[in-house]
Amino acid sequence: MSKKILVVDDSRMSRMMISAIIKSRQPEWEIIEAEDGVSALKVCESIDIDMATLDYNMPGMDGITLGIELRKQFPDAHLSMLTANVQEAAREKAEAAGIGFIGKPVTEEKIISFITAGEG
Amino acid sequence: MIEFSEIEKDAFAEIFNIGIGHAAASLSQMIGQEVKLAIPVVELLERDKAAVILTGDKQGNITGVREKFEGSFQGETLLLFPEESSLELVRLLLSEDLPLDMLTEMEQEALTEVGNIILTGCLSSLADLLKEEISNDLPIFVQGDADNLLKCHEKEEKETTVMFLKTMFDVQGKNIQGYVTFLMELDAMDLFREKVSRLFAMEMES
Numbered sequence: 494m495s496k497k498i499l500v501v502d503d504s505r506m507s508r509m510m511i512s513a514i515i516k517s518r519q520p521e522w523e524i525i526e527a528e529d530g531v532s533a534l535k536v537c538e539s540i541d542i543d544m545a546t547l548d549y550n551m552p553g554m555d556g557i558t559l560g561i562e563l564r565k566q567f568p569d570a571h572l573s574m575l576t577a578n579v580q581e582a583a584r585e586k587a588e589a590a591g592i593g594f595i596g597k598p599v600t601e602e603k604i605i606s607f608i609t610a611g612e613g
Numbered sequence: 614m615i616e617f618s619e620i621e622k623d624a625f626a627e628i629f630n631i632g633i634g635h636a637a638a639s640l641s642q643m644i645g646q647e648v649k650l651a652i653p654v655v656e657l658l659e660r661d662k663a664a665v666i667l668t669g670d671k672q673g674n675i676t677g678v679r680e681k682f683e684g685s686f687q688g689e690t691l692l693l694f695p696e697e698s699s700l701e702l703v704r705l706l707l708s709e710d711l712p713l714d715m716l717t718e719m720e721q722e723a724l725t726e727v728g729n730i731i732l733t734g735c736l737s738s739l740a741d742l743l744k745e746e747i748s749n750d751l752p753i754f755v756q757g758d759a760d761n762l763l764k765c766h767e768k769e770e771k772e773t774t775v776m777f778l779k780t781m782f783d784v785q786g787k788n789i790q791g792y793v794t795f796l797m798e799l800d801a802m803d804l805f806r807e808k809v810s811r812l813f814a815m816e817m818e819s
Contacts, residue, residue, distance in 0.1 A: 503751070504726035506707070506719065550733070550751060577639075577733035582746040597730045598643045 497523045498608070499545035501533045501559065502575070503552060507599055511546060511575070514604040530554030534562060542570055544611040546595070546604075549576035549583060557583075560592040571611030575599065617657060624809050626653045629778045631742060632735035633793055637782055639734050643727065644705045644784065651781040663777045663796070664760040676756045677791075678728025682736050684747035686804040688776075688797035690736065691755070691762065692728040698789045699724055705787065725754045735793065743808045763796070776802045 496519070500511045508526045515524055525540060527533035529551050545563055547556035556574050563572055573593030576583065587594045593610075595603050617625070630653055637648040654666070677693035694702065703723045729752040740747040755762050778795040797805060 504722060504729070506723045506726045550729075550749065552751060577730040578737055578749075579734060580737040580740045580746065582740070583737070597734070598639050600642060 495521045495523065496543040496608075496611070497525065497540060498611075499525045499527065499533060499536065499540075499542045499563075501527045501530065501545065501551070501556070502548040503528050503550075504548070507548070507575075507597070510599045511604055514599070514601050515608060518605055519608065530556070530559035530562075533559055537563065537566060542567055544571040544608065546573055546575040546607065547592070549574055549578040557586050557590060557592070560587070561590050564591055571607075571613075573607055575603075575607075617655070621806065621810070622655045624813050625655045625776075625778065628739065628742060628809055628812075629653050629655070629780070629795065632738045633780050633782075635738040636731040636735040636793060639730050640727070640782070640784075643730070644702070644787075646705070646787060647785045649783045649785060651783070653778055653780040656777045657774060658777055660763050660775055660796075661760065663775060663794075664758075664763045666777075666779070674757060675759060675762065676724065676754070677762070678725055678732065678752045679755050679762070680729070680732045680736075680749045680752050682747050682749040684740065684745045686797065686801040686808070688795060688801055690732045690796070691794045692731050692791060693759075693762065693794065694724075694789070694791040696756075698791060701787060702727065702784075702789050702791075705784075705789075721754050725752050728752050728754075731793065743812060745808065774799055776805070 498515060500508050502508045512524045512526060515522060525536055527536055531553055547560050549556040556576060560572055573595050574587045575595045575597065577597040579596040584594050595607060633650060637650050641648045674696045675693045676696055676699045677691055679689060679691045681689045700720060703720045706723055707719060733749055736747050736749055776797045779792055781790060781792050783790050
């Protein structure tokens with residue numbers, strides 16, 4: 494079944510890498526990219542997402558705050574932080590918000606594992 | 614004048630090494646190549662002297678990424694490459710069949726993200742080790758000579774003493790060398806020193 498996956502990262506390179514891996518595995522899926530939290534929330538006003546990867550440090554809203562908002566809006570979505578901030582403190586915040594946690598760098602293995610888990 | 618004892622220098626280098634080890638592992642994962650690390654240098658010196666030893670006898674422009682960090686101690690960390698290394702690194706990171714104009718256009722963004730992953734990863738492992746939470750600013754792409762890169766942008770602080778930690782890394786089989794550098798002002802350094810000695814005291818007790 495086709496899914497809608499939101500990729501939020503202020504780095505174009507990271508978005509490109511994540512999207513390319515998803516596309517190679519699931520060419521039918523719709524991938525929506527956003528460069529910050531505000532644009533991500535704007536996109537989600539008109540699209541129901543099934544999954545999302547969220548960077549932590551971004552201009553404006555951080556990824557945890559965004560994740561909490563997305564969780565309210567999409568209680569069943571498969572959400573994960575995808576961040577270079579791999580501190581225990583960051584992991585704990587993600588866990589408390591009910592959001593998964595993947596440490597950068599982006600690798601094919603990590604992204605495939607994330608989308609496979611999200612396929613349910 | 615503050616001075617470090619040999620045992621303190623050793624402790625700082627060890628802490629730094631753990632962070633850099635994490636950084637090297639991330640870089641190696643990104644490019645699929647082994648990354649060799651040199652022994653870290655720990656010095657107390659003025660900013661302008663730090664610029665001199667930053668790149669050794671290598672001349673010319675360097676490019677890199679700077680991140681300021683803040684917690685119970687604050688400072689800045691830089692990932693720096695001689696200019697010729699940076700494009701080579703971007704070639705390895707992105708697919709090699711990208712046209713040159715696209716590669717050049719992506720160079721700054723790609724380096725900024727690499728810098729972010731390496732520096733934030735390094736800070737994260739320091740934070741966990743010292744049982745601290747460290748937040749960092751967004752990464753900033755920097756380019757120029759070493760002297761300019763190490764200047765504080767808010768005020769002229771060329772003669773300010775800083776704690777300077779540097780290690781060089783080398784990607785085997787590729788023309789890529791770079792440096793990871795930490796700079797801390799004296800007041801922040803005292804707190805850092807205290808945290809490190811507490812950590813080592815705890816380890817020796819256990």
